Amino acid sequence: MFTGLIQAIGTLTHSSPNQLTIQWAGASHPAMADIALGDSIAVNGICLTAETVLPQGFVATVSPETLDRTALGKLADGSRVNLESSLRVGSKIGGHFVTGHIDGQGVLEAATATDNAWTLSFTVPDRRVARYIVPKGSIAVNGISLTVADCSPSGDWFAVAVIPVTYRETTLQDLRPGQSVNLEGDVLGKYVEKFLQAEPGLNGAQSEGPGRDMISPDFLVEHGYG
Template sequence: MFTGIVEVIGTVSKLEELDTSSSGGGGTSLTIAGAASILTDCHEGDSISINGTCLTVTEFTPETFKVGVAPETLRRTNLGALKNNSPVNLERAVSGSTRMGGHIVQGHVDTTARILSITPDGNALTFRFQPRDVSLLKYVVEKGFITIDGASLTVTAVQDGKDGWWEVMMIAYTQTRVVTADKKVGEEVNVEVDMVGKYVEKNVQAWFAGEGESVALERLVGRLVDERLKAKGL
């Protein structure tokens, strides 16, 4: 789990295609440089978000780390478009003492989105994005959270429909700390919608399916009772 607060911008220093017998299953191996500040407490098997994609560290040095990117991940994200020297947003998985400066981010990319426009507004920039999978627009709400290339941002406007889009505004501070600010119209970004909307949808669907007053409610009440009894030591 992540917060969507980018810790550092790293750089792709090496790309290798993996054969089907490797742990990457025929995907790609990425070596990321310029990551010293987030590797001081690193261990093999740790999770690091690269452009919003949760990946597992397989090797590391004081300055670099290596991950394998599976074919499914390449299909669902923009990582397949990375080249040597491409900049990437990096964030370590949360710890018990992490400040929740952004929102709960899983690092599971839902789709990619294309940049439709970039409009200056004072020293800020308004980005308009159109998702590859427009069905995800139902989870995007004005003033809600959205994760763009691993960065937690606030939605400022939404238009639904088959040609739908949403907008976010990046202040000057954010522009210097995320890779998206340097992208151009037509380029793609990784998108993870706020998972709260997915849970709400599932519970509403259960209610309309006749489970709302029985199964779903019973589970909720049972969990609350168990927690109260445990708190009283019973």
């Protein structure tokens, strides 16, 4: 589990078609200093396992599924990547819950500087992630926890407002129009979707929760969501 708050920037090298070496130079976040064998680290939002620990980096293997679903295989050697170590008990959660399991890819449409922020817009051809994009909802873009400022009704387009420190301290500044990014929708939305799709009598048992037709504004108020 991660939070979407980037702790360091690393450089990616393809050691082999299915193996990556991630390294960083100079000072990095303290969380990167004590990486141990088997630790989970999010690389551009993808949860990878440290199989070999280097003085300032690690080596990880990526599965064919990961290469197929994410933009990792499109990155050239030397590309910069966002890094975050897994959430620790007692740590602050300043972003949102991020699992490190990518739903699909998006494409940067435009990046526009405003007076005090950057506005980035993305197209989302992959319906696996588009359906979880809602106004003011959370979205992880290359592992960065962001808030959806605007989106189309279907979620196949969305925009985010990025403050200067986030733009400066992550690889968002490296993106160019037409470049693919990894997207992970809010895990809470996925559970809600599953809940609404549940049918009475599933697995031979009567469902204890309300069916889709029973969820109404009155029901939500009654259960503390008003």
